[in-house]
Amino acid sequence: xxxxxxxxxxIFAGAAVAVAxxxxxxxxxPSSDTPTSSAAVEGTHTxxxxxxxxxxxxxxxxxxxxxxxxxxxxxxxxxHAHARSIAINARATPLLAREAVTAGSARIDTVxxxxxxxxxxRRSLQSALDQVD
Amino acid sequence: MGVPMSIDVRDAPGAGDAHDAVAAAFAxxxxxxxxxxxxxxxxxxxxxxxxxxxxxxxxxxxxDVLAVAERARLSSGDAFRVVDPAGRLDTDGVVKGxxxxxxxxxxxxxxxxxxxxxxxxxxxxxxxxxPGRPWQVAVRDPFDPRGHLAILSLRDGxxxxxxxxxxxxxxxxxxxxxxxxxxxxxTVVAPSLTDADVLATSVLVLGADGPQWAVEQGxxxxxxxxxxxxxxxAGGNAPRPG
Amino acid sequence: xxxxxxxxxxxxxxxxxxxxxxxVAAVFILWWAGAPPVPGASPGLAIVAGGELAGLLASFLxxxxxxxxxxxxWFERACGLDRLxxxxxxxxxxxxxxxxxxxxxxxxxxxxxxxxxxxxxxLVLVAxxxxxxxxxxxxxxxxxxxxxxxxxxxxxLSYEWWFAIHLATYVAIYLTFWHQIRAGxxxxxxxxxxxxxxxxxxxxAGALLWSRVALPLIRxxxxxxxxxAVQIESPDTVSVWLRGTGVxxxxxxxxxxxxxxxxxxxxxxxxxxxxxxxVPTDEHVRFTxxxxxxxxxxxxxxxxxxxVLLEGPFGRLTSSRARGRRILLVGxxxxxxxxxxxxxxxxxDGSDVVVVHRAHSPQALVLAREFxxxxxxxxxxxxxxxxxxxxDPLGPGPLAVAVPDIASREVFVCGPxxxxxxxxxxARALGVERRAIxxxxxxLS
Numbered sequence: 122x123x124x125x126x127x128x129x130x131x132i133f134a135g136a137a138v139a140v141a142x143x144x145x146x147x148x149x150x151p152s153s154d155t156p157t158s159s160a161a162v163e164g165t166h167t168x169x170x171x172x173x174x175x176x177x178x179x180x181x182x183x184x185x186x187x188x189x190x191x192x193x194x195x196x197x198x199x200x201h202a203h204a205r206s207i208a209i210n211a212r213a214t215p216l217l218a219r220e221a222v223t224a225g226s227a228r229i230d231t232v233x234x235x236x237x238x239x240x241x242x243r244r245s246l247q248s249a250l251d252q253v254d
Numbered sequence: 255m256g257v258p259m260s261i262d263v264r265d266a267p268g269a270g271d272a273h274d275a276v277a278a279a280f281a282x283x284x285x286x287x288x289x290x291x292x293x294x295x296x297x298x299x300x301x302x303x304x305x306x307x308x309x310x311x312x313x314x315x316x317x318d319v320l321a322v323a324e325r326a327r328l329s330s331g332d333a334f335r336v337v338d339p340a341g342r343l344d345t346d347g348v349v350k351g352x353x354x355x356x357x358x359x360x361x362x363x364x365x366x367x368x369x370x371x372x373x374x375x376x377x378x379x380x381x382x383x384x385p386g387r388p389w390q391v392a393v394r395d396p397f398d399p400r401g402h403l404a405i406l407s408l409r410d411g412x413x414x415x416x417x418x419x420x421x422x423x424x425x426x427x428x429x430x431x432x433x434x435x436x437x438x439x440x441t442v443v444a445p446s447l448t449d450a451d452v453l454a455t456s457v458l459v460l461g462a463d464g465p466q467w468a469v470e471q472g473x474x475x476x477x478x479x480x481x482x483x484x485x486x487x488a489g490g491n492a493p494r495p496g
Numbered sequence: 497x498x499x500x501x502x503x504x505x506x507x508x509x510x511x512x513x514x515x516x517x518x519x520v521a522a523v524f525i526l527w528w529a530g531a532p533p534v535p536g537a538s539p540g541l542a543i544v545a546g547g548e549l550a551g552l553l554a555s556f557l558x559x560x561x562x563x564x565x566x567x568x569x570w571f572e573r574a575c576g577l578d579r580l581x582x583x584x585x586x587x588x589x590x591x592x593x594x595x596x597x598x599x600x601x602x603x604x605x606x607x608x609x610x611x612x613x614x615x616x617x618x619l620v621l622v623a624x625x626x627x628x629x630x631x632x633x634x635x636x637x638x639x640x641x642x643x644x645x646x647x648x649x650x651x652x653l654s655y656e657w658w659f660a661i662h663l664a665t666y667v668a669i670y671l672t673f674w675h676q677i678r679a680g681x682x683x684x685x686x687x688x689x690x691x692x693x694x695x696x697x698x699x700x701a702g703a704l705l706w707s708r709v710a711l712p713l714i715r716x717x718x719x720x721x722x723x724x725a726v727q728i729e730s731p732d733t734v735s736v737w738l739r740g741t742g743v744x745x746x747x748x749x750x751x752x753x754x755x756x757x758x759x760x761x762x763x764x765x766x767x768x769x770x771x772x773x774x775v776p777t778d779e780h781v782r783f784t785x786x787x788x789x790x791x792x793x794x795x796x797x798x799x800x801x802x803x804v805l806l807e808g809p810f811g812r813l814t815s816s817r818a819r820g821r822r823i824l825l826v827g828x829x830x831x832x833x834x835x836x837x838x839x840x841x842x843x844x845d846g847s848d849v850v851v852v853h854r855a856h857s858p859q860a861l862v863l864a865r866e867f868x869x870x871x872x873x874x875x876x877x878x879x880x881x882x883x884x885x886x887x888d889p890l891g892p893g894p895l896a897v898a899v900p901d902i903a904s905r906e907v908f909v910c911g912p913x914x915x916x917x918x919x920x921x922x923a924r925a926l927g928v929e930r931r932a933i934x935x936x937x938x939x940l941s
Contacts, residue, residue: 235417
């Protein structure tokens with residue numbers, strides 16, 4: 122009836138093969154050696170954490186320290202499979218990086234600290250937050 | 255215990271319900287404060303400490319807490335003990351987290367879906383403060399009351415911090431009796447505050463071995479700081495220095 | 497209705513294919529850049545990533561599908577509606593199957609990573625992913641549309657029913673769109689990509705609204721086309737005369753067709769492709785419609801004065817396809833309308849035209865009176881059912897007798913699929929070059 126009856130199926134087969142092939146290529150390529158640390162700028166060093174298995178997948182973060190201060194956090198990999206973790210990571214991990222760095226403008230809801238003395242509490246960030254709220 | 259506590263509620267079934275639930279939560283915390291106080295001679299803890307009351311005959315709350323403490327002692331290899339070097343019963347390391355978790359459970363069962371409870375530095379969160387963003391829990395910098403070490407993004411979870419920078423050497427090593435510890439602060443993120451609290455104290459005692467041990471015990475994230483200011487971590491989503 | 501036989505690919509068609517290819521490549525690159533990194537990736541994670549690629553590709557192709565048959569001017573002029581519809585059909589299979597592959601891979605990969613059973617994982621995904629439940633409903637609709645368009649099923653559906661089911665595609669697209677931008681990891685993580693994706697969909701929707709709603713309405717207001725008369729040509733064929741101002745602005749050529757929508761309660765919801773059966777004058781255009789489906793039979797009941805919306809003109813079966821001046825037009829069924837118009841066109845510019853009209857009986861010789869005896873035009877009716885005759889009048893033998901010089905003519909065929917195939921075979925057997933044979937599919941489903 123039609124000139125090319127199986128064209129649709131052929132195109133799909135081609136597309137499926139392309140998708141599978143590209144995925145396989147991406148995930149079986151030999152991974153480059155990840156350096157455990159590198160000194161990029163004077164006084165800073167970047168460390169790459171091990172890939173850690175967590176509830177929803179695998180997380181690996183690299184952190185750049187200047188002295189002992191965290192100046193940047195990069196997510197190398199984050200759990201992908203679980204939808205909730207996708208939402209968490211897409212929002213949390215970039216947030217963690219951005220806000221950990223710009224301390225002045227960080228939005229903090231609460232502070233976890235060792236049990237306060239009243240003195241310590243008065244001086245602490247948490248007491249300031251409580252007053253704002 | 256005498257610690258400052260705050261509860262931040264964002265999403266509750268109704269305004270009236272929120273107030274009731276929060277009031278009930280504070281009541282739980284106050285009740286625990288009294289029941290487990292070492293400074294009130296007629297509290298169950300004091301009486302057990304003096305030998306006037308058998309633990310098995312105490313109230314169910316006390317038995318719960320003691321059971322938690324015993325499990326912690328066993329899994330930490332005696333590092334965590336509720337009996338201090340002078341032989342007195344001191345459950346502060348367990349009760350704060352346990353009571354705060356109780357209060358949080360009460361909020362949840364009252365239908366409050368989004369809240370952040372902070373009991374003296376131990377935090378339980380649920381839900382989201384605003385749609386689309388998690389609770390941002392800062393971890394206090396041991397050396398600067400107004401500074402923070404990291405910001406953790408949580409939706410449902412608990413964060414407990416144990417440290418010697420506020421109340422001095424109030425934590426001891428159950429194995430040696432020593433109050434001199436390698437670490438200045440430890441923070442543990444776990445699903446329940448009871449666990450997080452106990453693990454945080456244990457990690458503080460265990461020192462360098464603490465973080466990995468805690469992760470094996472179910473912690474999601476551990477951050478420790480030592481006297482020199484070096485930060486070590488374990489667990490997912492963790493920055494880890496080489 | 498027959499398949500299109502296209503001459504060497506015109507440049508326009510190549511341009512459209514190139515644009516499509518570039519878009520597909522962009523999707524692959526986008527996915528590669530945003531897929532989770534390799535170190536530490538488990539097989540489950542890789543499968544999920546592959547599933548996301550399938551989903552992204554399917555989503556992009558959905559937009560392509562909409563534009564292909566959206567009657568967007570640029571595409572139609574470049575490619576021809578028949579070719580676009582043909583591509584749309586082939587690509588349709590791919591889209592539906594890619595969507596299913598996406599669903600399967602996401603479930604499989606996630607259950608491997610989370611170490612749950614398939615059903616458990618499904619429940620968790622649906623509970624935890626924004627808008628996924630909507631997407632599930634949308635996917636079911638996609639599958640239904642796909643099934644209804646499969647050859648085996650389409651045969652048993654009337655055009656109206658098939659069209660109604662096909663409209664559900666719009667709903668399916670709407671339902672599945674949200675989980676892409678609210679939970680699709682490549683889109684959620686990167687606001688630039690997310691904006692681009694939303695733009696793609698908005699632009700597609702805009703193009704469609706313009707071409708399929710705004711333009712026809714504007715034209716309608718401009719032309720004010722109404723039915724002037726309905727002429728019964730035969731028991732199953734009617735001619736509908738339309739009248740309006742500025743019909744010449746339609747720029748319709750003989751052999752082309754319009755999507756015609758009569759604005760009556762019964763007919764307003766479907767537009768049907770009908771060929772014009774005269775060369776349009778300043779004020780008039782005519783369609784000759786055969787009874788092919790429920791709708792066509794009702795056309796005779798349309799009252800004069802009814803408003804009409806036209807989309808088009810479409811089609812490339814025009815006199816400019818002829819490479820010479822000796823022409824053979826073969827028509828049957830409702831295809832005689834296009835033949836009649838083409839004959840007028842060819843005669844007007846001096847070609848020598850032979851018209852072969854295939855019909856079962858004299859009463860079925862629709863429009864016969866419009867082929868008067870005159871120099872340059874020879875009209876050859878071929879009557880009778882094959883069963884009664886014992887042979888096929890359009891077979892090589894009889895055709896050679898009717899048109900001895902067929903090998904020197906350009907052959908245009910308009911009619912049912914079976915008839916067209918026969919004519920093509922006979923013509924080839926009689927020495928007509930493939931390039932000299934012209935036909936076009938008139939079906940949009």
